Amino acid sequence: MCLALPGRLVEHVQHEGLPLGVVDFGGVRKQICLELVPEARLGDWLLVHAGFALRAVDEAAARDALAALRGPAAATETGSEP
Amino acid sequence: MTLPSVDFSALACPVPTEDDRITLAHGAGAGASARLFADLLHPHFANSALDVGHDGAVLDAQPGRLALTSDTFVVNPLEFPGGDIGSLAVHGTLNDLAMCGARPLALTCALVLEEGLLIATLERVVTSMGAAARSAGVPIVTGDTKVVERGKGDGIFVNTTGLGAVAAGIDLRPQRVAPGDLVIVSGSLAEHGIAVLSVRDGLGFECDVRSDSAPLHDLVAQMLDAVPEVHCLRDPTRGGLGALLFEIAGRAHAEITLDEEALPVAPAVRAACELLGLDPLFLASEGRCVAFVPEAHAARLIGALRAHPLGRGAVIIGRVAVGPSRVAVRTRLGGKRLLALPAGEPLPRIC
């Protein structure tokens, strides 16, 4: 139950009384509701499910965990993507 | 008593003298039909056969074999990035002829219009059809227009039939696909499918993906010139590459193995598929072809493809082997899984 995808918040939009944001998923942009993550800031990576952001991705935790799993080279890879 | 002076210069007649929508009269065969043909269809499709204005087109006979194909086009929405139902209908039928190895000679166009369709929409679609046909150098020589009641059609349904000539020595059929053949695709997948979904009501998202809809007969002619040994050509339209391979594996009685890592999918297409829970293997392309060719000739075929603007992204994606009729996928992790046809059209998921 579970299809959720991480994307980057690139714009805030107020629309019809809802806090929305434009989230960029690797070149695809969709308006997503931010009601569940009111603290989301531009540039944050958000986990998105059924049109809602569920949570901001903890980038530091991701970097550390990946480094442990893949070796030091991996940490710089994820850090360099825009 | 002086009469008030009235300025009539800005007055617009409130009664519409020209309807801006299709009505049942446009399909009835009389005045409105004739006007629709004369004013809207004929100018965009003009050619010598059509100018005769008869019930059918009479064409010169061709030596050798003929190819005939027919397709009906239904797409929602009618217009999408990179094309519309009109250009799609022309390209789709030209491509079916091309997959037979045929040189296209003529097209027909039958329209079923829904009462209430905006004439401006029809005009854009017809303009697009005419441009696509002219650009491909293939005349639309005959056709028909009917109108159905509001609610009984999806705006526009288009049927196009294509006639082509097949040169001697060309024999492209699924049954010729044999173990040892390589599977080559001319470019990246699923762009048409995603482009249409991106503008579908209720699902919309923004992306730079445009439909890859394009006529392939010129590309195919160059391919066959360079490599006459090609066994089969197919275009991955409805059902995508997955459905195509499934069918070929069935008709050729062979196992086809795909290399997941080699499949060309543009990043934005992949992202859209991940977001909606769709599989790019089962989404349509409308300007790509898949070739089955003996391994010895594969490199030469890739060269011929990449030399053409519509084949720059050509890559080898799999191979045919002895085995039961099925399609397997070699995964990134090095495992192998079987491809199964989805039950129906791809639907966005949350699960």
Next chain:
Amino acid sequence: MKYVDEYRDPVAVRRVVARIAARATRNWTLMEVCGGQTHAILEHGLDALLGDSVTLLHGPGCPVCVTPVETLDAAWMLAARPEVTLCSFGDMLRVPGSHGDLQAARARGGDVRVVYSPLDAVRIAAREPAREVVFLAVGFETTAPSVAAAARWSRRRGLRNFSLLVSHVRVPPAIEAILADPRCRVQAFLAAGHVCTVMGTREYEPIAARHRVPIIATGFEPLDIAEGVALAVEQLEAGVARVEIQYQRVVQPEGNAVARALLDEVFEPVDRAWRGIGVLPNSGLGLRSEWSELDATHRFGLATPELSRLAAHSDASCRAGEVLRGLLKPDQCGEFGRTCTPERPRGAPMVSSEGACAAYFRYRAHDAAEAEAREAT
């Protein structure tokens, strides 16, 4: 794609799998409770990679397949009403109720529309005030907060033509039900990572303690699942049983407090029937009485007795319950691939593409065909 591709790295996955093989001194039985994880495991062949160290069972992790027949029948009846526009996630369109699926309802003239988000259903209601718009709200706790947000938005906009047909389910009672079965062989669980993103992991702590099973909140990519398995094996070998988070990039013990508050505002735990399993107490989420004006069953007078009368008799030879509890693997069922296929499903786990039986059918028919060929020679 960032935060996706890195977790599909074959080299890293193999490294973790090797670690598991080196650490495991015996075969351990793990269960995952999420259709998305079932799908990933089979698609990438992870269970084959894990070999003899670990037996991976699939639990009732597909909220689509466990949606009770009564709910599907209610959706069918609503779709048949000329004034109703039934909105649904795409997953539900081909799940059969007693009469047929929602696609068939649409073919019979029902106004059935697929939406990506519950908000889209609210937008349709606002745009088409003459229609009675009903949203079929299924899914685990991952999805319920979004439906709650949609409910609140509808009320804020003063819409009178929007309602919900609710069939949300909760994961912890399902895990308890599996553990309560005396035939249960599960030694550790991989908890559904996106459910835990919302709910956190606190409610699994009493389960881990009481039943002495490690519970690892795990993600969905191959590397996530491999790591989740590695953490479970580590605990099992050490003889400990606690809740641990593999999916650290989005899961925290407290979850998302805003989402949980929203969920609590609109929903409350209710008893729910799980197709193929039966009624599990407090295993569902239902609308609180303050939100009952949004309840489609009230608005349209869909009384439960009427629905029970319409509900199909359960198929006696269908062993879905055993599959959902991890007591039987799909390909061990006699009807699998014979009388029961995705085109003609007999039970819950075959109806949805995320169900264990359907996933096995998709990815394992290959092995079955090879096995048959071997037997024939």
